[in-house]
Structure formats: C-alpha cells, structure tokens
Amino acid sequence: MPNASSTAGPSNGATDGSKPTESPRRVAVLGATGSIGRNALSVIEASDGRLQAVALSGHRNFDRLVEQAIRLKPRWVVATDAAAAGRHDWSQLPAGTELLKGPKGLEKVAADAGVDVVLAAIVGSTGLASTLAAIGAKKTVALANKETLVMAGPLVRQALGAAACKGHDELLGGGVARLLPVDSEHSAIFQAMRCGGRDEVERVVLTASGGPFRTWSAESLTQVTVDEALAHPTWNMGPKITIDSATMMNKALEIIEAHWLFDLPADKIEVVIHPQSVVHSMVEYVDGSVMAQLGPPDMRLPIQHALEYPHRRSGPAERLDWTQTHRFEFEPADLDRFPALKLGFECAEAGGTSGAVLNAANESAVEAFLEGDLHFTEIVPACRSILESHTFDSDPTLERLVELDRWARQEVQTWACA
Ligand SMILES: NC(=O)c1ccc[n+]([C@@H]2O[C@H](COP(=O)([O-])OP(=O)(O)OC[C@H]3O[C@@H](n4cnc5c(N)ncnc54)[C@H](OP(=O)(O)O)[C@@H]3O)[C@@H](O)[C@H]2O)c1
Incomplete structure (x- = not known):
C-alpha cells in the first residue's frame, strides 16, 4: 500500500x-x-x-x-x-x-x-x-x-x-x-485503532449523545413534534441527520457504517450513551485497555483529520478547556425505547440488501415525518416492516440495490397514506 x-x-x-x-x-x-x-x-x-x-x-x-x-x-x-x-x-x-x-x-x-x-x-x-x-x-x-x-x-x-x-x-x-x-465516531475509532493491531481489537464502542429525547418516556415519544426533533442538544447538523439522531437511527446507520469501514462483525460493536458528546468513540483491546478520542462537538476536527491525513495541524476547531470542570457520563443504550438500534445491529449482521432497504425506508420516512405525514414513533416501525417484507439477497448488484431503494421508498408512501 x-x-x-x-x-x-x-x-x-x-x-x-x-x-x-x-x-x-x-x-x-x-x-x-x-x-x-x-x-x-x-x-x-x-x-x-x-x-x-x-x-x-x-x-x-x-x-x-x-x-x-x-x-x-x-x-x-x-x-x-x-x-x-x-x-x-x-x-x-x-x-x-x-x-x-x-x-x-x-x-x-x-x-x-x-x-x-x-x-x-x-x-x-x-x-x-x-x-x-x-x-x-x-x-x-x-x-x-x-x-x-x-x-x-x-x-x-x-x-x-x-x-x-x-x-x-x-x-x-x-x-x-x-x-x-x-463521521466523528468513526474518525475516533480510526484514530484509536492506531494504538494496536487489528487482531488485538476486542470491540469498538460507539458513543451516542442520546439526542433530544434521551430521557423521555416511551409514552411521551408519541407526542414528539418536528420542532422538538430538530432541536439537537449538542450537535448542529442538517435536518435529516438531526431527525436520525432523535430516533437513534443515526446510530443504527453508524453501526452498519462501522461494520463495513472496519470489517467488524456486529457483535464486536457496542453503543453507549454519552450525553456530553466529547468522547467520540472508543476501541477496547483484548487486554482490557480502552482507547478513546476526545474533542468538543465540532465537526471541523474530524473533517480536518480526514483532509490532512496523516498529518495533524493546528486548525479552526474548538478546544476542550481543561481549566473548567468536566463531567463525562456514560449510560447503557435503551434498545426498547430506541428500537432503531436493534435494526442497526440486525442489518450489520445480515449485510446484503438489508442496509439499502433500511436506508431508503428511513430516508423516505424522515421526509414524511418532516412533512407531517408520519408520526415520530412510526418511523422505525415502518422501516422494520419494510425491511422484513423485502426479498433478501446476500450478494446484490448495484442495479438490485437501486431497485430496492426505489421499492422501499414507495412502501413508505403506503405507510404515510395509511
Ligand atoms: N452535519 C453533521 O454534523 C454530520 C456529521 C456526521 C455525518 N454527517 C453526514 O454528512 C452528510 C451531510 O450531512 P449534512 O448535515 O451536512 O446535510 P445538509 O446540511 O442537509 O447538507 C446536504 C448537502 O447535500 C446537498 N444535497 C441535498 N440533496 C441533494 C441531491 N439530491 N443531490 C445532490 N446534492 C444534494 C445539499 O445541497 P443544498 O443545500 O444546495 O440543497 C447540501 O449541500 C450526511 O450523509 C450526514 O449523515 C453529517
């Protein structure tokens, strides 16, 4: 190389x-x-x-x-x-x-x-x-x-x-x-992976802010409005990824992304909630050592890392201020309140056409939610239902993926009209 x-x-x-x-x-x-x-x-x-x-x-x-x-x-x-x-x-x-x-x-x-x-x-x-x-x-x-x-x-x-x-x-x-x-999480993993050999990696731990509804009950999630879902507590991003963060579909997509980027099976990927969004993700090695990458929630840092790789330069990203007290919390992800995560693990394990179907169904469902045609809590069930009803192919061509992408989007329209 x-x-x-x-x-x-x-x-x-x-x-x-x-x-x-x-x-x-x-x-x-x-x-x-x-x-x-x-x-x-x-x-x-x-x-x-x-x-x-x-x-x-x-x-x-x-x-x-x-x-x-x-x-x-x-x-x-x-x-x-x-x-x-x-x-x-x-x-x-x-x-x-x-x-x-x-x-x-x-x-x-x-x-x-x-x-x-x-x-x-x-x-x-x-x-x-x-x-x-x-x-x-x-x-x-x-x-x-x-x-x-x-x-x-x-x-x-x-x-x-x-x-x-x-x-x-x-x-x-x-x-x-x-x-x-x-993606800040994958950039963090990429950087932390430099601390050991590939065969020494026990697992990677993706951190998630938990989004605006981290502490909401399952019942109150049924009342979520578009404005509430667009108000992310730590990151300032485009509307699609902001809604994905609120449903935690963004983390599901990142599980699949980590699987393909780092060639990791789904059972070597974990998700942990970290509301401060400062620890961007971690790699745990076989000896139990955990390597993390930290920085303020500022996308300029991972962007610069990728554009200047393999060099590190002084850049415009914000810095952590170590003269201030910081408290970093970590809590387990609740797969029942945020069922999108289960879909992420399932698709990372299944591979083949599942990612394309999940992605298209989700993109279309998010659009329908933003237009007021789908409830917030319908986004993930719609994706699951469409994923389960598709004809799985373990080794698809690009044409097949494009075809399924189109099909999944049409299926969401049926949900939105129901
Ligand atoms: N924002 C973040 O912090 C963040 C973090 C990690 C990963 N990402 C990923 O980065 C990507 C971009 O996210 P973003 O937040 O920057 O989104 P965004 O603010 O909505 O920007 C999307 C960009 O794509 C263009 N675009 C939209 N539809 C298009 C189409 N049909 N064909 C060609 N271009 C099109 C937009 O053009 P116009 O504005 O001119 O319409 C805009 O330049 C996403 O995949 C997201 O998951 C974002």
Whole structure:
C-alpha cells in the first residue's frame, strides 16, 4: 500500500506549522452548501494554503453556492438540480469557474485528474454514484455520507479492493483508493485503532449523545413534534441527520457504517450513551485497555483529520478547556425505547440488501415525518416492516440495490397514506 501522502495527492511539505513548500491538496467538496460542507470550507480556508477547494457542489441553495465560489474561486461549481440551475442567475460566478449542471457533474469532478481528495458530504443515497466514481478513479475519499456505506457497503469494499486489508492503515482500502471517515465516531475509532493491531481489537464502542429525547418516556415519544426533533442538544447538523439522531437511527446507520469501514462483525460493536458528546468513540483491546478520542462537538476536527491525513495541524476547531470542570457520563443504550438500534445491529449482521432497504425506508420516512405525514414513533416501525417484507439477497448488484431503494421508498408512501 502506498503511503498516505502519495495516495492523497502531492505532499504538503511542512510539518512544523511553516508555510507549505509543495502543491496544495486539491479538494472537491461535494455538498458544499450543507452543514459538513460549510465546516469543510472553514477548515480549508484556515489551512494556510495546504488545502484548496477546486470543486464545490450544491443542490438548490445556489445563492450560498455562488457566495462560496466567490470566496474560494474553485475550478468547478456543480449545481445538481439541473432544472433549478437553469432558472438561476450565475453571472456572479468568478471568471475562471466552470458551471456544471445536473448530478453527472459530481461524478465528473470526483474522477477528474485535477482532484486529490473528494469530500463526500451530500446527504442520503444520492451521494453513492459520486463516491463510487471517486473510488473508481483511485481518489482519497473523505466520507461523511454514511448512507453510501449503509446502502452499498459490500460494493464499496469491493471497489476499494479491501479484501487485501491488513494493518490499521490498510483498514480502509487495500488498493490505491482510500476511504477516510469523517463521521466523528468513526474518525475516533480510526484514530484509536492506531494504538494496536487489528487482531488485538476486542470491540469498538460507539458513543451516542442520546439526542433530544434521551430521557423521555416511551409514552411521551408519541407526542414528539418536528420542532422538538430538530432541536439537537449538542450537535448542529442538517435536518435529516438531526431527525436520525432523535430516533437513534443515526446510530443504527453508524453501526452498519462501522461494520463495513472496519470489517467488524456486529457483535464486536457496542453503543453507549454519552450525553456530553466529547468522547467520540472508543476501541477496547483484548487486554482490557480502552482507547478513546476526545474533542468538543465540532465537526471541523474530524473533517480536518480526514483532509490532512496523516498529518495533524493546528486548525479552526474548538478546544476542550481543561481549566473548567468536566463531567463525562456514560449510560447503557435503551434498545426498547430506541428500537432503531436493534435494526442497526440486525442489518450489520445480515449485510446484503438489508442496509439499502433500511436506508431508503428511513430516508423516505424522515421526509414524511418532516412533512407531517408520519408520526415520530412510526418511523422505525415502518422501516422494520419494510425491511422484513423485502426479498433478501446476500450478494446484490448495484442495479438490485437501486431497485430496492426505489421499492422501499414507495412502501413508505403506503405507510404515510395509511
Ligand atoms: N452535519 C453533521 O454534523 C454530520 C456529521 C456526521 C455525518 N454527517 C453526514 O454528512 C452528510 C451531510 O450531512 P449534512 O448535515 O451536512 O446535510 P445538509 O446540511 O442537509 O447538507 C446536504 C448537502 O447535500 C446537498 N444535497 C441535498 N440533496 C441533494 C441531491 N439530491 N443531490 C445532490 N446534492 C444534494 C445539499 O445541497 P443544498 O443545500 O444546495 O440543497 C447540501 O449541500 C450526511 O450523509 C450526514 O449523515 C453529517
């Protein structure tokens, strides 16, 4: 396996905080207008020239996209909703920036020779095609879009040539392409895995804030409103992942993500509630030692870790203030009040088509909840019912996954109309 510098584009030279002596790492920020995308741009802008945003994408928030392009002067801007893009006034785009309209533009920039790192920060299964294009073009992919792995974990691993993986550096890709986690929990696990060998890992422990309803009774959960579900206590994120955090489906997706990223069976993955969101996750080794990664709940830190990997640099993320008293609590996850977690473990164990069905059913159910067509407590039962009624395939093709994705979304509509 080549070393990280060679897989992530030109080396950045300086390791002592001085100005870089070599070319910047060229980053395509897919989903630049979203929460992760905006945080990534703040990391890039604070990188002292080590990182350069060469492509930015947005789906419909074109005013923000243009404002970002004026600031960062990328080579490409991709406006994925082609119809909406056709109606927009793009006259303010910088002179050297090329505008690409429609989703194919994502695949084009993800595979272009002028890109070193692709930050996959589009929400939902629409992020899959560009992630696969980036892997196919042997890029380093900084993966925020967990739905890609949940939906198509076996295909992504196959594309990475992951069968040959051995040590911690090879965990995420045995070929030339590389997948680096951006999700804070998986970034923490990735970092903690550097403390020992793969065969010395006893289990990984994913931490979960517990979301806004951590202490709510099962009965009061039936009364949850959209505004209450959108008010996350520790993280400021896009609406879909915020609802997923409230149902704890986000943790279910992360269980499946951890399974595919680290090649871990479901029984080696645990979830523990940690309301402060400071311990981002842990790795327990066979001798009982537990390695954790800590930091404030600020996504700029895991984003920077992925974009600058394997280097650590000073960046814009907040710091823990050790002059203050901190109390860190851990409590067991309640699988009865938050049954989404059970689905996560079941899908990680089953593999095959189950992740794609769960992911699509959940995306569609969250949309229906946000539109007032489904109760909060119906989201997970709808997903379970659809998952149980699908025809399981242990070794699906991409076409089959896409077909099931479409089918599961239609099934949710039946639930929403019932
Ligand atoms: N936010 C976090 O702290 C966090 C943490 C860990 C992992 N993640 C993961 O990161 C991903 C992004 O999350 P987020 O919170 O940043 O979401 P977000 O704020 O909703 O942003 C989503 C981005 O995707 C674009 N987009 C939406 N629909 C699209 C489509 N059909 N085709 C192409 N682009 C589309 C949006 O464009 P417009 O805004 O222009 O419509 C926006 O740029 C998700 O997979 C999430 O699970 C997020």
